[in-house]
Amino acid sequence: MENKSLDGLFEDLLQNESLFKNKEVLRPSYTPASLPHRTEQVNTLATILVSALRGDTPSNILIYGKTGTGKTAVARYVGIELERKSDDINIECSVLYLNCEVIDTQYRLLANLAKHFGEDIPMTGWPTDQVFTKFKEAIDARKQVIIIILDEIDKLVKKGDDVLYNLSRINTDLENAKVSMIGISNDLKFTEFLDPRVKSSLGEEEIIFPPYDAEQISDILRQRASIAYKENVLDEMVIPLCSAFAAQEHGDARRALDLLRVAGELAERENETHVGEPHVRRAQEKIEIDRIVEVVRTLPTQSKLALYSVMLLRNNGYRNVTTGEVYNVYRQLCVNVDMDVLTQRRVTDLISELDMLGILNAVVVSKGRYGRTKEIVLSVPIESTRRVLLEDYRLGMLAGFKPVITAQMHL
Incomplete structure (x- = not known):
């Protein structure tokens, strides 16, 4: 009976006229046929990559800019046009796009690249050197130019730059194929963490994307x-x-x-x-x-406990709670979930981090001769945030927890 009523609901909803012709056009994955206000960046990238159409190795490129400034769209757009032109003039050229937020280890990156060229690589289990060798053998089987776009490259660098070092020097081991890389990042400073040799070879050319007005x-x-x-x-x-x-x-x-x-x-x-x-x-x-x-979902457990402490105080009638009050409840939570109890200074630091993330608002106030403290106000919707916190299996057991309110903790 329930299924029938749900089927009827879907039928009713389908009767409603959609306002959209093609909703996918509004998603980040869509690559438009033209890119307003990015002509200069498109032309710069095309000028560097055109050598691939002559069978030569293009320079490696780093593309920088804040989120939503068109970096990925431009790289993918120029890549599509480059492949189309290479087909027209019978030059073998492949442009591969990989997002390093998803493919964030050296092994997974090389396995994905090798699979693109027909190598059956398991997603775990092989020595990384073996995967790299298979990739080199697969691409060097014929004359071709390969351009690898590494979006959010800084996520990969956080786990080491070995793969970038190897890829940036791969051409010395190849006889037929030629490889070039394009790194895209929102973080202008991520190259500070790179080996100087990788930094110089990876950043042969740089393109900066300014924000849109x-x-x-x-x-x-x-x-x-x-x-x-x-x-x-x-x-x-x-x-x-x-x-x-x-x-x-x-x-x-x-x-x-x-x-x-x-x-x-x-x-x-x-x-x-x-x-x-x-x-x-x-x-x-x-x-x-x-x-x-x-x-909130991606916070470390200790930060979640600090945030949950604020929420429990809020539910007990507190409006502006102090760090001392939060720490009192935090200690009780740690005992209940068998977690190490951090010092009050460290918990105060966690509260400052939550403030920077916009999850709560912590203001330093003077208590006269009692010194200074932080008064904390939540900046997030309580119920949805509570649900997310309790999704964490370590915090799930705290669903019905009631803190002990001491005499010193005043409303």
């Missing part, structure tokens, strides 16, 4: 909206508002596209025929909550 983001949104949405469903203030919100986030076009998509999804769920300003404002709140929830 609100007007440029509006142009990008108008271009995508014309493909993504049906005609006349966006109110005139939707795109300017999405642009204004994203411009506050250091010119993040990805954030603007997310806002434009989520606003449409919210309007659809309410069976509206138009997307308006209220939908954009609610989309902004939803995305911000989703971002914070994801940050």
